[in-house]
Amino acid sequence: MRTAVVTSTPSDSHTWGLVVLQCVLEEAGYAVRNLGACTPVARVLDECRAVRPDLLAVSTVNGHGRVEGAELITALRGDPDLAGLPAVIGGCSRPAAPTPARSGRN
Numbered sequence: 001m002r003t004a005v006v007t008s009t010p011s012d013s014h015t016w017g018l019v020v021l022q023c024v025l026e027e028a029g030y031a032v033r034n035l036g037a038c039t040p041v042a043r044v045l046d047e048c049r050a051v052r053p054d055l056l057a058v059s060t061v062n063g064h065g066r067v068e069g070a071e072l073i074t075a076l077r078g079d080p081d082l083a084g085l086p087a088v089i090g091g092c093s094r095p096a097a098p099t100p101a102r103s104g105r106n
């Protein structure tokens, strides 16, 4: 059976994207190890070394994913054991606050 590690980034405490991701991957036939929210990069790497997954899936929605996701992938690619592990990052990119529409003249 294929396995996937599902995780968030160190600062991201949102959990429901992780739950959805786990459900989708399980429906696709993966055995999933869900590391939960606010997961340190070192822990993700340790789990990947232990589980030897076919996929690492990262959910991040709190707005820091661009930085922390890059840090995670850089660490992953720098580890000889994990450098070739397929990894995906996703999550909402909704703006924190919509820009109010200008009223009146264009």
Ligand code: B12
Residues within 6 Å of the ligand: 011, 012, 013, 014, 015, 016, 017, 018, 020, 021, 057, 058, 059, 060, 061, 062, 063, 064, 088, 089, 090, 091, 092, 093, 094, 095, 096, 097
């Ligand atoms: C619930 C919620 C919370 C709860 C979380 C509780 C919990 N147990 O998860 C609480 C109150 C704790 C919280 C805290 C904060 N939140 Co909040 N939160 C939300 C909220 C309302 C819903 C998120 C949610 O659960 N959605 C349901 C899940 C199922 O959807 P999802 O996470 O978007 O995931 C979907 C997709 O993104 C995608 N997806 C997700 N992961 C992945 C991964 C892959 C690989 C793929 C392909 C797809 C994918 O698939 C999922 C299903 O469609 C959103 C606003 C919103 N309406 O989205 C804000 C939101 C995410 N939060 C936001 C913010 C700013 C915060 C705080 C910083 C607020 C604060 N000032 O304290 C903190 C951050 C805490 C932290 N350290 O991370 C912002 C993020 C802004 C940004 N991205 O720039 C949002 C967008 C609100 C906003 N518009 O300002 N939050």
